[in-house]
Structure formats: C-alpha cells, structure tokens
Amino acid sequence: MSTTQLRTRRNRHPHHDAPDTAEDFARAVRLPDGPEKHRLQQDIAAAWLPMAHRLAHKYRNRGEAVEDLEQVAALGLVKAVERYDPSRGCAFESFAIPTIVGELKRHFRDNLWDLHVPRRVQELRNRVRGSAKELSLTLGDRSPTVAELAEHTGLCPEDVQLGLEALESYSSLSLEAELPGGEDNYSLLDTLSSEEPGYDHVVDREAVRTRLRHLPERERQILYLRFYCEMTQSRIAQRFGISQMHVSRLISAACRRIQEEVDAGEGGAPTVSVASPARRSEHATV
Numbered sequence: 001m002s003t004t005q006l007r008t009r010r011n012r013h014p015h016h017d018a019p020d021t022a023e024d025f026a027r028a029v030r031l032p033d034g035p036e037k038h039r040l041q042q043d044i045a046a047a048w049l050p051m052a053h054r055l056a057h058k059y060r061n062r063g064e065a066v067e068d069l070e071q072v073a074a075l076g077l078v079k080a081v082e083r084y085d086p087s088r089g090c091a092f093e094s095f096a097i098p099t100i101v102g103e104l105k106r107h108f109r110d111n112l113w114d115l116h117v118p119r120r121v122q123e124l125r126n127r128v129r130g131s132a133k134e135l136s137l138t139l140g141d142r143s144p145t146v147a148e149l150a151e152h153t154g155l156c157p158e159d160v161q162l163g164l165e166a167l168e169s170y171s172s173l174s175l176e177a178e179l180p181g182g183e184d185n186y187s188l189l190d191t192l193s194s195e196e197p198g199y200d201h202v203v204d205r206e207a208v209r210t211r212l213r214h215l216p217e218r219e220r221q222i223l224y225l226r227f228y229c230e231m232t233q234s235r236i237a238q239r240f241g242i243s244q245m246h247v248s249r250l251i252s253a254a255c256r257r258i259q260e261e262v263d264a265g266e267g268g269a270p271t272v273s274v275a276s277p278a279r280r281s282e283h284a285t286v
Helices: 003-011 022-030 035-057 065-085 092-111 117-141 146-153 157-166 196-215 218-229 231-239 243-264 277-283
Strands: none
Touching: 022 035, 022 218, 035 065, 035 092, 065 092, 117 146, 196 218, 196 243, 196 277, 218 231, 218 243, 231 243
16 A cells, blocks of 8 residues: 555544444435424434534634534535435445535635625636645746746636636725825725715716706707806807896796706705806706
C-alpha cells in the first residue's frame, strides 16, 4: 500500500459510532406515508446526526457559525433519510454524505454572497481563485495575468475575467469602513452627497413634459421664450404683437393649468413648481 493510501486511510473517520439502521429503513419503506413513518424517519435521522455534524465542522472558519452549519447539515440528513431506498444496494452512509455536503455547499452559494451571483459565475470564481493560488507559488511577487490563468484553468479569457470580477462580489464594502490613506475616521459614507437636487428636477421635468405638449401653440412658444430662452415679457409681447400684461396672464394661466393637471394625475402628490426660475430650463422643454 502506498504512502498516499495509508495517509488517506489514516485521515478517514472510522465511523465507529455509525448506527445500524438497516431494519428501520426496511420498515420505513414498507410503511405508508403518515405519522408513524415520519416518526421513524426522525428517529433514523437522530441516530445519524453525529455524522452530519462532523461534515458540518469541516466547513467551519468560513464566515458562518458552526451552529448554523450544523442545522444545514441536519436538513441535508433529513432529506437523505426521506430519499434513501435500501433496495438499490447502496449503503446509507454513501448516499447521505453527498446529499449533506451538497446542502452545505448550496448554503454557502445562496446565502453568504453579499451580491447575487449566478452559480456559473461562482464556479468560475472558485476555479480562477484556486488557479491564482497555485500560480502564485511559481510567479513570485507578481500576480498571474489573464492569459496565464486562462491557460492554467483551460477557460477562455472572457470567463477568466468574469471570475476575477466575481472575486470582489463575495463580500461588500461597508459605507462606514475607514478609507485607506484618508483622514482619521474618514469613511466611504463621507464621500457621498446627502442631497441631490438634480433628482427632483428630473421628476418635475417628466411630470410636466406631456402637459406642455397639450398646450396651444402660442402658449408653448411663450413658455419656451420665457423660461428656456430667458426672454423678458416685454420682448415676448413685441414679438407676438400683444401687451406685456397679456403675456403675463397667458404665462400664469398656462402654468396654473399644468399644475392642476399634474396634481389631478398624481392624486395629491407634492406640487411641482412649474414656473420656478430655478428650474426654467427643466420645465420649458417643448
């Protein structure tokens, strides 16, 4: 027997505490679905629980509490007990271990990523990360290039790049995390603006856009000249051959009409200051 085989055999758990549940499984198969079968399956799962906990402990120190991992492994064990068919000739232990391990890996994949990443991208990340660790042993201080990772993993450069990008998706940076090289207690949150008035302008502009199109041609032209071109009412009056007072009344009436239509359409939403000078260019798009 080779040294590798001896080491593998020595490290493998002897499972001396493996329970003998063959008769219980045989009886469970014969029972119809119901409370009695459910209780028997629970008893079988409880007997095999130490094995499930051992498998869970192999995944400790990966950012998840051991108690949570034990619960996940127990869930996998219950699924294995319910699906196991002794007539297929496979030992329960051989059937249950892949089921429990799969449940643990699924837990890490679905619950511990801060960003939702498709399973394929997660697998690319794991392959790229493992390859990068192996190549770093021979490349010295520098990191492997995309081409080197592609050759080592057998992936195309596009998939390697996707895996590299996913390396940053497992955990997110807290907004309260202190920025390196910055002042004391200076965090990413300090770089963000607390107010963005531009968003209000966008909302107001979209609210009045369709209403402006429904105005008569002359009113639209007057609003355009007044609020977009910043032309005085006197010059507008000269262009249309009407009095300055008439221009003022037309502007007020048009703005009032738009305001009423916006309020009626939004069910009493906050009013939009259509004629506000600070938003002339936003509201006068005709």
